[in-house]
Structure formats: C-alpha cells, structure tokens
Amino acid sequence: MNPFAYTRAYGVDTALNEKTERAHYIGGGTNLIDLMKENVMHSQLLIDVNHLPFHEIEETESGGLLLGAMMTNAETAYHPLIEERYPLLAKAILAGASPQLRNMATNGGNLMQRTRCYYFYDTATPCNKREPGSGCSAINGYNRIHAILGTSSECIATHPSDMCVALAALDATVHVSGRNGDRTIAFNDFHRLPEMHPEKDNTLESDELITGIELPEKGFKDHFTYIKIRDRQSYAFALVSVAAALELDGDTITDARIALGGVAHKPWRDQGAESLLKGKKATEENFEQVAETILANAQGYGHNTFKIELAKRAIIRALSEATENVHLS
Amino acid sequence: MSLVIDTEPRTGVSSTSSITLKINGSEKRISIAPWTTLLDALREHLDMTGTKKGCDHGQCGACTVLVNGKRINSCLTLAVMQEGNEIQTIEGLSKGNELHPLQEAFIEHDAFQCGYCTPGQICSAVGLMNEGKAHNASEIRELMSGNLCRCGAYTNIVDAIEEVINKEGRNA
Numbered sequence A: 001m002n003p004f005a006y007t008r009a010y011g012v013d014t015a016l017n018e019k020t021e022r023a024h025y026i027g028g029g030t031n032l033i034d035l036m037k038e039n040v041m042h043s044q045l046l047i048d049v050n051h052l053p054f055h056e057i058e059e060t061e062s063g064g065l066l067l068g069a070m071m072t073n074a075e076t077a078y079h080p081l082i083e084e085r086y087p088l089l090a091k092a093i094l095a096g097a098s099p100q101l102r103n104m105a106t107n108g109g110n111l112m113q114r115t116r117c118y119y120f121y122d123t124a125t126p127c128n129k130r131e132p133g134s135g136c137s138a139i140n141g142y143n144r145i146h147a148i149l150g151t152s153s154e155c156i157a158t159h160p161s162d163m164c165v166a167l168a169a170l171d172a173t174v175h176v177s178g179r180n181g182d183r184t185i186a187f188n189d190f191h192r193l194p195e196m197h198p199e200k201d202n203t204l205e206s207d208e209l210i211t212g213i214e215l216p217e218k219g220f221k222d223h224f225t226y227i228k229i230r231d232r233q234s235y236a237f238a239l240v241s242v243a244a245a246l247e248l249d250g251d252t253i254t255d256a257r258i259a260l261g262g263v264a265h266k267p268w269r270d271q272g273a274e275s276l277l278k279g280k281k282a283t284e285e286n287f288e289q290v291a292e293t294i295l296a297n298a299q300g301y302g303h304n305t306f307k308i309e310l311a312k313r314a315i316i317r318a319l320s321e322a323t324e325n326v327h328l329s
Numbered sequence B: 001m002s003l004v005i006d007t008e009p010r011t012g013v014s015s016t017s018s019i020t021l022k023i024n025g026s027e028k029r030i031s032i033a034p035w036t037t038l039l040d041a042l043r044e045h046l047d048m049t050g051t052k053k054g055c056d057h058g059q060c061g062a063c064t065v066l067v068n069g070k071r072i073n074s075c076l077t078l079a080v081m082q083e084g085n086e087i088q089t090i091e092g093l094s095k096g097n098e099l100h101p102l103q104e105a106f107i108e109h110d111a112f113q114c115g116y117c118t119p120g121q122i123c124s125a126v127g128l129m130n131e132g133k134a135h136n137a138s139e140i141r142e143l144m145s146g147n148l149c150r151c152g153a154y155t156n157i158v159d160a161i162e163e164v165i166n167k168e169g170r171n172a
Ligand SMILES: Cc1cc2nc3c(=O)[nH]c(=O)nc-3n(C[C@H](O)[C@H](O)[C@H](O)COP(=O)(O)OP(=O)(O)OC[C@H]3O[C@@H](n4cnc5c(N)ncnc54)[C@H](O)[C@@H]3O)c2cc1C
Pocket: A024, A025, A026, A027, A028, A029, A030, A031, A032, A033, A034, A049, A069, A095, A096, A097, A098, A101, A104, A105, A106, A107, A108, A109, A110, A111, A112, A113, A160, A161, A162, A163, A208, A209, A210, A211, A235, A236, A237, A238, B057, B058, B059
C-alpha cells in the first residue's frame, strides 16, 4: 500500500469537504484495502465514514424502507424487517462473500466494489479500467468470468456484487449527498455499461457519498428466489446469478422481475422481456421464451461462452422456484 | 507502476501516530502508520502472533478476530479504524488455564493437523455462536465457509463446533 493519511468523519459535511480526487471514503475496507495492497488503487487520504449516522433502517412514507449506507451487509440481511419483507435481498446478501466479510462490508461499499477481472488486479497487464487507453487484456485473453451482455470493445468486465442483483430486481433507489446537495439515483442508472469509458463503474460523482438505499413497498416476499451458480458451493463469486421475483394471481403472472449477476458490467435487467410474462401463465414454456429473449443479444468471448446457455437455464429454474417458492440453492 | 502521490496528504494522520487498542480486555498503546492493518499491528507491533496471516486478502480466514463480538478478517481493516472497539483474539479466549469450550472441543475432535488455520477457525466459531444462526452441521458448514483449511480437517472442525453448539443449546 502507498502511504496515506487517515481521518474519521463524524458529519456528512466534514466527509464531503475532505473529499478530493485523490481521497477515498472507506467503509468496511474489504475491497479498497485489498486493491490498495495490490497497487491497483492508491489514495492520499482515507475518510472513514463508519461513524456517520447511517446505521439504521427507517420506514419511508411510501411504505418502503431506507437502509443506512454504513450498516453492514450482515446487519442488513439479518434485520427482521428485511427478513420479513424483502427476503430476496437477504438471500442475495447471504449468498455473497463470507460471514467475516459480511460483518465488515457496508451497504454503500458493496455498491461501489470493483470488478474481479484478473487483469484489472494484475498491474503487469494492460487494462482500460485501471489505466484508460492501455487496452483490454481479457477480450483476447482468458475470459471465463467475463461479461456476455452489454460489453464494449474497451471492456468486458462484470460487476461482482450479489446484493446489487437483488436491489436491481427490487427497483431500489440510491440516496447520495454531494457538495451540490442531495439527490437520488434509480438503481438501474447507478451502475453503467463500459462503452468507451470502462474506468467509470457508475454514475456517482467523485465528491458524492452514498448515504442510503431505498426499497419501494413491493418486496415480492411470496414468490422470489436468488440462484447463484459458482465454481465452489460457498465463498466464491457468481459465474451467473439470477434474482427472480413474481407476483401471481392463481397461476397467472401479474408482475415479474428478473435481474442477472455475473453477466454484465452492471446487474442486468431487461424490462421488455419481463413484460412478456405479464398476464401469462407461470409455465416452463413461457419461462423459456423470456430466457431466450433476455439472452438474444448475448455474445461469448470464448472461455465464457458457456454462460449464455447457463444463464438461460438459471433463469428458467429461478422462475420455476419463485413460482413454487422453494429455495434450494 | 509509479505510485500516484505527488503532494502531502491534506489532513488527518499521515505518518506514525500513537493509538490505543483494546485487546482482550487490556489497553495497548502503539505507534503505527495509518496503513498498518489490524493483523500487522497484532503480529508485528504487539507480538501477538496467535492470529495468523494466510492470504492477506480476505480469502482464507486465518486472520479472523472478533471486534465487538463480531468476527472479521483482520487483514482487511486498518488498526486506526479499530480504535475504540473491543478486539478479541485467540490469546484472549481461555480463562487462565481453563480453555474455551471450543478450544477443548477442537482438541477432543482432533480438529486440526498443522494448526495454522486453527486460531482463525476457533475465533470464527466463537463469532458463529454469538450470531446464533447455525443449528446443524449443514448450517455450520455454510457459515464457516470463510475459513479455509489446507489440511482438510473440515469434518472434525464441523463435529467440534456442532458438539459445542448442541451443549450450549441444552444449557441455555
Ligand atoms: C475474498 C472475497 C470474496 C468476496 N465474495 C463476494 C461475493 O461472493 N459476492 C459479493 O457480492 N461480494 C463479494 N465480495 C466483495 C464484498 O462484498 C465487497 O468487498 C464489500 O461489499 C465492499 O464493501 P466495503 O464497505 O468493505 O467497501 P470498501 O472497501 O470500504 O469500499 C469500496 C469502495 O467504495 C467506496 N465507498 C465506500 N463507502 C462509500 C460510500 N458510503 N459512498 C461512496 N463511496 C463509498 C470506497 O471509496 C471504495 O472505493 C468478496 C470480497 C472478498 C475480499
């Protein structure tokens, strides 16, 4: 790690005032310290945001919840209100990392975690995300864990979070504070596709601080699942994951959400494909059709081409499990 | 790769400073730089080498300690971030010569070979029991997955923890 200074922020204004391009907020440190040890990220000043007053879950006027950004992933997943009303979110969080890491990781930090692309971590190789303009080593390299949807000629990295896949399915909103005031960002607009600027993971401005994550009222607690397919049963990142949530009237689908992890630079939603299910019966044929539609434009890069078929099968299984409300994985 | 530092940090503690850490019930004053991890502070500055360094990247669990009763990876947190918290390490689990029930059970069940992962396994198991979410062998396996054992002592580790959970459950 490069030498840096450390300061604790006890108020949002102090945190924002200290923030420069060369300073970083630190939550649990589980991603930032790792990347600083690898020399991938460097900082002049770490601003410890763990003492800011965003450790609670509040009920919102519109019937949803506002999750504090500095709550840990474990506190969030095991919170009675989350277990009861948003079990999809609890299941996705608990599918990620390890108990130790979930005790450290903050909700804000989870959204901001960087890709696990091997070349991004390896400072001896070119990587447009780490060093803009240097090239992408993955496109013609070893790309088994890489993206199949929404890629660009500059980067085929994936966003590694499990929690974010559930938040995308639930239509969450990110609350942020910056020097120019507060604003909210719809979850789907928070993470971005790489396009020509893979160095930008998301749409947060460099001075902005995440303060909370808002969940709308609808939690899909009766018909949901999170399926995570990985090389090891636990403590491994997803090759493909699916958050599926259904609202059913008998066996007719009245609302459907499908978000994919491990396949793109952001949690992947295709609202056009989801709407194909509305008014239809919850049958395997209909699930197959929606899976084909979501993956219609998928592109493999060699080692990761298996993900296309894997994602389709995972979607079909997830929708079937959500219909029955069984949670096998 | 050159490091991206060209000016002095603006504010905050930039070089070695004196901090107080509460470890196993006693206060320890040490002089450390902000970039010292809690793991390195324990091992290199306090000669508390019970906590092990396996990967230094959050991938193995050998460095597991408890902070305010919760298990964490000490390799991915800075010592300065832990000022004010109660830190518990493997050295603090026994009461004098009386071993912690999990330490007893690990010996009883032969739950280690080389022993390198063991302090992390035991601290993690203490955290697991504080959490109260594991009730059977399969839940123990899932919730102990943050601790790798390259000797593969997993079956005995799970047996040891299961025994203590069952016993404490009956006592409660
Ligand atoms: C071995 C290992 C396995 C893992 N496995 C998984 C997995 O299977 N699934 C999964 O989803 N994740 C996994 N993770 C990743 C883990 O979930 C993230 O590292 C964690 O969520 C990051 O949160 P943090 O609070 O520790 O972030 P930090 O490391 O503190 O920060 C990460 C980034 O976010 C910024 N930041 C932090 N807080 C804020 C804020 N409030 N506002 C703005 N910016 C902020 C920081 O400046 C930094 O750039 C794994 C990590 C490790 C080390």
